[in-house]
Amino acid sequence: MAANIPNDNLTIPASWRGMAPVLIAVGAVCVLISLGLFYFTGDEAQPNVGFRVFFHSYLANFMFCLSFCLGALFFVLVTHLVRASWVASIRRLAELLAFTISWWALLFIPIVAMVLFTNSQALYAWNGGPGSDLPRIVQNKLSYLNPGFFTIRTLVYFAIWGVSARIYFSMSRKQDDTGDTQITLKLQRWAGPLIMLFALAVNFAAFDWMMSTDAAWFSTIYGVYLFAAGMLSFFAVMIILCYVLQSSGRIEKLVTLEHFQDMSKFQHGFVVFWAYIAFSQFLLYWYGNIPEETLWYKERMTNGWQYVGLLLIVLHFAVPFLGTMSRHVRRKRGVMAGWAGLILVAHWLDMTFLIIPNAASVTPMLLLGHLVCWIGMVSIFLALFLLRAGETPLVATKDPWLPESLAYQVGP
Secondary structure (H helix, E strand, O other), rough: HHOOOOOOOOOOOOOHOOOOHHHHHHHHHHHHHHHHHHHHOOOOOOOOHHHHHHHHHHHHHHHHHHHHHHHHHHHHHHHHHHOOOOHHHHHHHOOOHHHHOOOOOOOHHHHHHHOOOOOOOOOOOOHHHOOOOOOHHHHOOOOOOHHHHHHHHHHHHHHHHHHHHHHHHHHHEEEHHHOOHHHHHHHHHHHHHHHHHHHHHHHHHHHHHHHHHHOOOOOOOOHHHHHHHHHHHHHHHHHHHHHHHHHHOOOOOOOOOOHHHHHHHHHHHHHHHHHHHHHHHHHEEEOOOOOHHHHHHHHOOOOOOOHHHHHHHHHHHHHHHOOOOOOOHHHHHHHHHHHHHHHHHHHHHHHHHHHHHHHHOHHHHHHHHHHHHHHHHHHHHHHHHHHHHOOOOOOOOOOHHHHEEEEEEEEO
16 A cells, blocks of 8 residues: 555654744743733732733633644544544644643643632632632532642543543554554544543533633533534644645645545534534523523623624634635635634634633733733644654554545545
């Protein structure tokens, strides 16, 4: 089978590899600058409001990056489970994205440390404990929402994701060396149980980290919302990544136009799925019209956040839905990379809309500090990706499904 595989450039440019330390430094500096911007522009009547806004911004940008890495892990697992041969050319890139999840656990340490070692309510009001002035509905949740149990659950989530990602990456690399086709069969057998663990971890992580920033409110569909956003952003990242690599003379023969079209089709499908989940959640609360259930949306329909909500309807659904519907558009690499970039902007607004309205109104300084924090997080993400990609072939050339992937043709 190897004879049917064309020669291709499977390494990232050397100049990219050297950028990783610089990107880590830029990321750390930007995060610290955002902390300073929020701290020194805080309200004198509320001296801790700067830390409150910073931690909400940090979490929103953290989830922006982590979400598409989680989407990558699910893509790796589910394509092994269903024996999707067409993805063999692009699955290594997804493995590299998922591999960074273990490093994201380190970036979550500031939040865990704040919860575990202080009584700060900068991010989670429930962290004040039973003696704090909390609504009764939150008091009743403290057996679940408490620092110790929160930390244990966080460790479990990252263990499930990190171990899964490392197993699939290391076994895939082993297959590069040995060509053992039994490895593919083993990975397929493990995929089903790991998907179930993955789903539970994503669902409860969404509840713990994001939804509990407003612990009085609840939504059973919140975890699915995060999953939909993560998968949509993952396909956007993959389209941009493949386009940038091919523009640099990499993987030009192994990732074909057919792969681009299929990734674009999945991206379009998750645009619809995200909109369905978001609208379903809103409709149920609007129809029920119960005050304690609608407060979450009230925060997001005032103080400037209502305009962000309207932007999400346009940029996260209507425009990309109509713009990427055509097969003709989906088969244009540069055009789809542009649409993917728009979707990532909308995804960032979405994570912002989910988390920050509990902390502050929309102001120019908020947007500036939040944008600087985003630059920091994205820089760190790129560094983590390049550190691993710099020493790894971009395509698993001994994957037994690769010849079928190269021969794959997309229907009309």
